[in-house]
Amino acid sequence: MADITQLKDIASQVRRDIIRQTYYSNSGHPGGSLGCADFFTALYFKVLRRHPHFDMTGKGEDMFFLSNGHISPVWYSVLARAGYFPIEELATFRQLHSRLQGHPATHEGLPGIRIASGSLGQGISVAIGAALAKKLNGDPHLVYALTGDGELQEGQIWEAAMFAAHHKVDNLIVTVDWNGQQIDGPNDEVISLGNLPAKWEAFGWEVLHTPGNDMASLLHTLQHAGELTGKGRPVVVLMRTEMGFGVDFMTGSHKWHGVAPNKEQAIQALAQLPETLGDYPGPGEI
Amino acid sequence: MLDQLINTGSKATRDGFGAGLYEIGKLNPEVVALCADLVGSLKMEAFIKDFPERFFQVGIAEANMMGIAAGLATSGKIPYTGTFANFSTGRVYDQLRQSIAYSDKNVKVCASHAGLTLGEDGATHQILEDIGMIKMLPGFAVICPCDYNQTKAATMAIAEHYGPVYLRFGRPNWPVFTPENQRFEIGKAQVLSTGADISLIATGHMVWQAVEAARALAAEGISCEVINVHTIKPLDEETILDSVSKTKCVVSAEEHQRNGGLGESIAGLLARRLPLPIEFVAVNDSFGESGKPMELLDKYGLGVPDVIAAVKRALQRKS
Numbered sequence: 256m257a258d259i260t261q262l263k264d265i266a267s268q269v270r271r272d273i274i275r276q277t278y279y280s281n282s283g284h285p286g287g288s289l290g291c292a293d294f295f296t297a298l299y300f301k302v303l304r305r306h307p308h309f310d311m312t313g314k315g316e317d318m319f320f321l322s323n324g325h326i327s328p329v330w331y332s333v334l335a336r337a338g339y340f341p342i343e344e345l346a347t348f349r350q351l352h353s354r355l356q357g358h359p360a361t362h363e364g365l366p367g368i369r370i371a372s373g374s375l376g377q378g379i380s381v382a383i384g385a386a387l388a389k390k391l392n393g394d395p396h397l398v399y400a401l402t403g404d405g406e407l408q409e410g411q412i413w414e415a416a417m418f419a420a421h422h423k424v425d426n427l428i429v430t431v432d433w434n435g436q437q438i439d440g441p442n443d444e445v446i447s448l449g450n451l452p453a454k455w456e457a458f459g460w461e462v463l464h465t466p467g468n469d470m471a472s473l474l475h476t477l478q479h480a481g482e483l484t485g486k487g488r489p490v491v492v493l494m495r496t497e498m499g500f501g502v503d504f505m506t507g508s509h510k511w512h513g514v515a516p517n518k519e520q521a522i523q524a525l526a527q528l529p530e531t532l533g534d535y536p537g538p539g540e541i
Numbered sequence: 542m543l544d545q546l547i548n549t550g551s552k553a554t555r556d557g558f559g560a561g562l563y564e565i566g567k568l569n570p571e572v573v574a575l576c577a578d579l580v581g582s583l584k585m586e587a588f589i590k591d592f593p594e595r596f597f598q599v600g601i602a603e604a605n606m607m608g609i610a611a612g613l614a615t616s617g618k619i620p621y622t623g624t625f626a627n628f629s630t631g632r633v634y635d636q637l638r639q640s641i642a643y644s645d646k647n648v649k650v651c652a653s654h655a656g657l658t659l660g661e662d663g664a665t666h667q668i669l670e671d672i673g674m675i676k677m678l679p680g681f682a683v684i685c686p687c688d689y690n691q692t693k694a695a696t697m698a699i700a701e702h703y704g705p706v707y708l709r710f711g712r713p714n715w716p717v718f719t720p721e722n723q724r725f726e727i728g729k730a731q732v733l734s735t736g737a738d739i740s741l742i743a744t745g746h747m748v749w750q751a752v753e754a755a756r757a758l759a760a761e762g763i764s765c766e767v768i769n770v771h772t773i774k775p776l777d778e779e780t781i782l783d784s785v786s787k788t789k790c791v792v793s794a795e796e797h798q799r800n801g802g803l804g805e806s807i808a809g810l811l812a813r814r815l816p817l818p819i820e821f822v823a824v825n826d827s828f829g830e831s832g833k834p835m836e837l838l839d840k841y842g843l844g845v846p847d848v849i850a851a852v853k854r855a856l857q858r859k860s
Contacts, residue, residue, distance in 0.1 A: 311615065370615060380605045381612040
């Protein structure tokens with residue numbers, strides 16, 4: 256198990272992978288990916304009790320579902336760095352014949368992916384299904400899911416929230432990437448989420464708060480979330496991140512939600528992110 | 542052979558689903574069921590009574606139901622979702638597409654109250670577009686059995702087939718004329734009655750209408766080959782082509798829009814492999830309305846006289 260220094264090093268490398276994937280494919284979503292780099296690193300290198308090799312059914316291990324599939328670059332990077340597929344494969348992101356589709360998919364058989372996501376609002380429902388199966392199977396492991404915050408505008412999210420509380424799906428931990436931004440601007444300008452903690456509480460969930468770009472706090476909260484499972488209520492972690500975190504000119508703005516850096520911007524971004532584990536071989540010079 | 546196709550007593554195809562679900566629940570412990578507040582309409586009570594831990598009441602939240610089913614399937618369960626056909630398809634198309642079809646999940650979408658024969662509830666609930674929507678989704682099988690016995694058998698058979706399935710059935714009592722406990726073969730069309738003059742190819746409730754039309758036509762000296770295409774996708778192309786090679790013309794019959802339906806699939810096959818005349822018995826680009834099932838079939842051109850008229854049009858075009 257990695258310590259905090261090691262986790263921060265991994266997260267830095269993951270951020271480099273995000274910048275390089277989006278630069279080389281000239282597409283993708285760097286903003287939310289950078290903001291969630293610490294969460295994914297903590298999850299896969301500390302929190303999840305997982306088999307080293309991928310098993311679609313997730314029997315006997317914790318499972319993770321990504322609902323906001325557009326932040327695929329961070330997931331791909333972490334999956335590769337965690338050993339699910341070769342790191343070199345990151346160079347195929349969004350290219351023809353790749354297993355690393357623009358949005359995550361099972362269709363090409365990429366290890367680590369259990370459901371396609373991209374069209375928003377569906378991931379919590381899927382995670383609930385997996386959690387119910389664990390209960391039927393007598394499997395004590397947990398199911399995790401991540402959603403965006405703008406995604407909470409989808410109605411299916413609240414169908415799922417109501418179901419999970421009613422049916423006491425207490426082996427489920429949903430994290431909300433609460434960066435306050437979505438494609439068209441801040442949540443509060445597009446469609447305000449209102450009092451988000453009160454909403455989840457009213458739906459019958461345990462509600463935790465955490466900064467999402469502070470590794471120690473994040474680990475502490477996720478551990479606490481795990482301790483709250485098995486008590487009759489689903490758990491939601493409202494995770495405050497900054498979109499674009501780790502790259503100064505990308506931080507805190509919706510403008511980098513779905514825009515790839517150009518060469519000059521990519522070089523500038525990488526200069527702020529120490530190479531810790533070694534870059535994957537890219538097709539160009541950066 | 543037409544003589545052997547007799548109504549042994551009318552029952553609803555949805556009752557066949559309920560009976561089949563219960564039987565497969567007994568046989569296969571991985572089968573689970575979900576329902577969106579329509580347990581009674583879908584006849585799921587027997588399954589729920591004996592397997593309460595394997596049943597999930599989702600409430601009026603069909604999108605969530607499809608997502609949960611996808612998650613259960615990911616973990617190796619075989620989920621059967623139950624709601625009306627309208628809410629099983631159009632309302633949740635994106636969930637079916639992304640979380641189930643594209644993700645290759647072994648989910649059985651079981652859809653009752655399809656078509657005009659839903660009756661009095663009217664056009665909001667009488668979906669006539671579902672076959673078309675679902676047959677366009679890569680990997681989905683589309684099955685529409687013709688009576689109680691066949692729906693029961695199909696409900697059990699789909700558990701043995703890996704992959705997403707759309708199982709379509711209906712509300713009204715309807716003649717039961719296929720044998721009890723006949724094995725259901727997904728993708729295998731059934732020649733119910735051999736004939737020389739025309740291939741009369743139907744699905745669902747319209748198979749009985751086709752049988753009745755064939756009887757009337759036989760009295761006029763017209764010999765119909767009646768084929769039950771209970772699996773619209775994958776389509777049994779060889780059985781259809783074998784028949785049409787002999788008869789040289791086709792009538793299709795279905796409780797669905799002409800656009801996107803069984804007839805369209807057959808027409809596409811004929812255009813590619815054996816271009817010969819086809820006439821369609823289907824709803825022609827309109828919504829239904831409230832009424833009794835048989836009244837509605839007559840008004841929207843799906844009555845036995847409409848099948849007979851379509852056969853005569855096709856025969857005229859053949860020469």
